[in-house]
Amino acid sequence: MTTTRTRRRLGLAAAALIAGLPALTALPAHADTTPRIASTSVSPATITGGDEAVQTIRLDAPAPVGGLGVEVISVGRSDLNYPFSVPGDVVRVPAGQTSVSFPIRLEAYSSTTTVPLVARTTSSEATTQVTVVPPDWRDQTVERLDVNAPGDAHAVVAGTKATATVRLSAPAKVGGTAVDLRLNHRSGLPDSPEPKIPRYVVVPAGSREATFTIDYPGVPIWPIGVTDIDADLGHPPAGAAVLFAPKNYTVGVTRELKRGGFPNIGSIGLGNNWHPFGAVIELTSDTPGIKVPARVEIPANSAGANFGIGVDESVPPGTQVKISAKWVLSPAGTVTTTATVAG
Secondary structure, eight states, rough: OOOEEEEHHHHHHHHHHHHOOOOOOOOOOOOOOOOOOOEEEESSSSEEOOOOEEEEESSOOOOTTOOOEEEEEESSGGGTTTTTGGGGEEEEOOOOEEEEEEEEOOOOOOOOOEEEEEOOOOOOOEEEEEEEEEOTTTTTOOEEEEEETTTTTEEETTEEEEEEEEEESSOOOTTTTEEEEEEEEEEEEEOOOBBOSSEEEEEOOOOSEEEEEEOOOOOOOOOEEEEEEEESSSOOEEEEEEEEEOOOOOOOOOOOOSSSSSOEEEEEETOOOOOOOOOEEEEESSSSEEEEEEEEEOOOSSEEEEEEEOOOOTOOTTEEEEEEEEEOOOOOEEEEEEEEEEE
């Protein structure tokens, strides 16, 4: 049986043993081994608007298992459109590799512009720059933009798609020529679902044309509106107006009607209603001095039309105007819309 004296002797022996050992030191914290961005560069450093360049990102060590994601952004006007060819504005350096290269395209500019380009992770970043020179309009420009939807208004009904074709004045160079695409709302649409177009379209090398899709998701009942689609290479763009209409029969105008000969626009959308022989629409205004055409004829292959609205100077600012559109010989009947005369 162990006595108190024996336990004391064992304790003293253990203390003596511990006293002879070296002191323990704290283990170092786990070091961050994530590779850092060493540099980024672009080749060529100067491009013509619409041309392609190649950007390269280099790391100071091989990327880990699964690769390393690097965010790529630009500083300035192009920050929403760069790089065109990188989904989500993130590129990935493959596992075990120290660099990655990828094609980029920048917006077209009306004058020579230097654009800083940044590659970054959570722990590092690097910057380079590329100079974008507008093409000489005598050598290359956008000749026209054609919307492939029937009728003068190029009506596109919600839930459907159409196509449009960009045509250049000369064949595209080697590598193709990217043409910027933009939406410019004229009436109605700011409160409705945004029509969808690509941010750019590439005309293949040696060709003068390229086609893209216009997608209008819409909803069953929604305001009607007119939007310009612009195709731009840094010069005055070519454009086409598109009437985006809901699925139901409707009429609409700009939110405010302007006096003094301003070209106010009204729009009629037939929606998904069957009209194999076309449609005749009778228009009326409830306000003297607000002039609309007595009738608008829409061909069978079109889903809508635009019409002009005149506002006399005698109409006071703030006047509420109601415009009615009666579809002759159709069960769709009459629809109305209201607008206000601007000051």
